[in-house]
Amino acid sequence: MTGRLAGRVAVVTGAAGGIGRAIATGLAAEGARVVVADVADGTGTVAVIEQAGGEAFCLSCDVAHDGQVQAMVATAVETYGGIDVLVNNAGISGGSSLAHELEVEVWARVLAVNLTGPFLCARAAMPYLLASGPHPDRSRGRVVNVASTYGVIGAPLAPAYCASKGGVVNLTRQLAVDYGPLGVRVNAICPGYIDTDMGGYRAGLGPAAAAVANARRESAAALQPLGRQAQADEVARVAVFLAGDDSSFMTGSIVTVDGGCTTTFNHG
Numbered sequence: 001m002t003g004r005l006a007g008r009v010a011v012v013t014g015a016a017g018g019i020g021r022a023i024a025t026g027l028a029a030e031g032a033r034v035v036v037a038d039v040a041d042g043t044g045t046v047a048v049i050e051q052a053g054g055e056a057f058c059l060s061c062d063v064a065h066d067g068q069v070q071a072m073v074a075t076a077v078e079t080y081g082g083i084d085v086l087v088n089n090a091g092i093s094g095g096s097s098l099a100h101e102l103e104v105e106v107w108a109r110v111l112a113v114n115l116t117g118p119f120l121c122a123r124a125a126m127p128y129l130l131a132s133g134p135h136p137d138r139s140r141g142r143v144v145n146v147a148s149t150y151g152v153i154g155a156p157l158a159p160a161y162c163a164s165k166g167g168v169v170n171l172t173r174q175l176a177v178d179y180g181p182l183g184v185r186v187n188a189i190c191p192g193y194i195d196t197d198m199g200g201y202r203a204g205l206g207p208a209a210a211a212v213a214n215a216r217r218e219s220a221a222a223l224q225p226l227g228r229q230a231q232a233d234e235v236a237r238v239a240v241f242l243a244g245d246d247s248s249f250m251t252g253s254i255v256t257v258d259g260g261c262t263t264t265f266n267h268g
């Protein structure tokens with residue numbers, strides 16, 4: 001394949017659906033060979049990539065489990081010969097709760113998946129990212145973390161999610177400091193309202209309740225400057241940019257892709 005990422009290998013976590021699938025297909029469309037790593041079945045994403053002429057394979061991996069992360073990275077390297085791009089996208093919401101009513105187990109799982117997961121994946125992939133490209137100036141090692149607007153503002157009823165995404169935001173900066181001089185760039189995206197069914201939440205509701213949940217989300221999105229939810233590919237295009245050479249002077253950047261929702265108060 002030709003494209004801006006031809007010859008590169010990308011690992012995308014949580015790529016079986018939603019934003020991760022859009023990122024995986026976007027990277028593949030630019031010529032990257034893609035490893036689809038997810039606890040869910042990623043064959044649908046691989047099929048979409050292959051139908052478009054790209055190359056990918058999927059494997060099961062819980063990003064919160066160090067042994068599974070190490071095995072995933074080892075398989076990626078064995079199969080494709082290295083890793084140039086890591087996209088830490090896998091995430092869970094942890095539901096809606098006041099902090100004093102939140103189960104400690106839920107808190108721990110959200111932190112494990114959303115914050116420890118990106119750390120474990122970066123830790124395991126870093127030796128290969130550091131080896132990507134012949135010299136730091138021309139290094140192709142990139143980490144793109146998918147954080148959230150909830151990582152830069154407080155939001156109601158989401159203590160674990162906000163804490164985990166805030167952690168991802170500053171982990172991004174920290175990794176950028178240590179690995180920039182070694183040639184690996186690390187950036188984060190903070191999506192706002194994106195029209196996915198995060199965690200299968202709406203799929204788990206009956207049709208009437210799902211319609212109410214959809215309407216609530218639509219009306220919240222309508223209050224932001226761009227007045228709508230985004231499609232997953234609008235986030236994916238930014239991820240592809242951060243994974244590629246066009247973002248050559250960016251590291252430690254926290255890029256909101258949120259229709260402006262963190263720029264102002266809701267005046268609705």
Ligand SMILES: NC(=O)c1ccc[n+]([C@@H]2O[C@H](COP(=O)([O-])OP(=O)(O)OC[C@H]3O[C@@H](n4cnc5c(N)ncnc54)[C@H](O)[C@@H]3O)[C@@H](O)[C@H]2O)c1
Pocket residue numbers: 013014015016017018019020037038039040061062063064089090091092113146147148149190191192193194195196197198199200
């Ligand atoms: N949808 C939004 O509005 C929104 C907004 C801000 C941030 N985000 C973030 O974007 C990312 C993708 O969310 P989405 O909306 O596409 O949700 P999604 O639920 O559609 O996709 C998340 C994917 O992560 C996978 N996953 C969950 N736990 C995992 C684990 N332990 N190990 C490996 N994979 C795991 C799921 O199976 C799923 O395929 C998440 O990090 C989320 O926090 C989403």
